[in-house]
Amino acid sequence: MSIIRNLFALIGVVATIGIIFLVAQFSKVQSEFDPQALGIYKVFAIKLWEEKDAAAPMVWKFPVNEGIDAEQVKESMKSIAVQKGMFFAGESPFYKQVEAITGTPYRHITFLNFCDATVGKKMADYNDAYTAMMPCTISVVQDKSGKLFIYSMNMDLLIYGGKPLPEDLKKEALKVRGNMLAIMEGAAKGEF
Numbered sequence: 001m002s003i004i005r006n007l008f009a010l011i012g013v014v015a016t017i018g019i020i021f022l023v024a025q026f027s028k029v030q031s032e033f034d035p036q037a038l039g040i041y042k043v044f045a046i047k048l049w050e051e052k053d054a055a056a057p058m059v060w061k062f063p064v065n066e067g068i069d070a071e072q073v074k075e076s077m078k079s080i081a082v083q084k085g086m087f088f089a090g091e092s093p094f095y096k097q098v099e100a101i102t103g104t105p106y107r108h109i110t111f112l113n114f115c116d117a118t119v120g121k122k123m124a125d126y127n128d129a130y131t132a133m134m135p136c137t138i139s140v141v142q143d144k145s146g147k148l149f150i151y152s153m154n155m156d157l158l159i160y161g162g163k164p165l166p167e168d169l170k171k172e173a174l175k176v177r178g179n180m181l182a183i184m185e186g187a188a189k190g191e192f
Contacts, residue, residue, distance in 0.1 A: 036160040044157065057154070060181065062188040064140075064148035070108045073140050073148060076187040081114050084179040089113040089135045108142040114183065119172040126169055133158065136180055150184045 047057035064073055078088050090113045098106040115135035123130040138152045155177045159165065165173060 034160045034164045040160045062150045062184050064188050068190040073187045079192045080183045080186045086114045089115045110140045112138050
């Protein structure tokens with residue numbers, strides 16, 4: 001009996017040492033991340049768990065108000081972008097490409113690109129990997145039931161998800177984040 005008790009005691013000691021080691025390692029690594037990173041990853045994980053779709057937590061999605069068509073949404077976005085100092089970098093009518101290839105009508109899906117070149121340059125100078133997310137893209141999507149939605153990449157993971165950005169760069173990135181959300185929210189309501 002004493003052998004079993006000693007064995008369990010030894011297992012308990014080893015487990016306790018292992019837990020202390022893991023907590024210390026986690027604390028060390030976590031301290032190197034942006035202070036808001038854990039919260040961002042928590043929101044990401046919850047949304048992933050709820051929707052079982054990796055794309056869901058990675059995007060912002062806004063329903064377009066009834067009575068506003070895709071062309072009005074796109075014109076609204078371009079107008080708001082100008083007001084926010086964002087450059088309209090181009091439009092890709094994906095649905096037209098699909099129709100040309102398949103020969104059949106397809107629901108409206110268009111990609112619009114916006115850029116703040118000054119901030120883009122700073123992001124590229126900080127880390128070349130950020131260029132993969134440039135320019136900022138907003139998609140106008142007619143779902144399978146005919147309802148319009150506006151989507152864009154959730155920038156929170158880029159801003160808060162790793163080591164802290166330099167303060168001046170973070171400020172600029174947050175400005176672009178705010179501008180992108182303003183463009184999407186305004187266009188969803190048909191504002192100009």
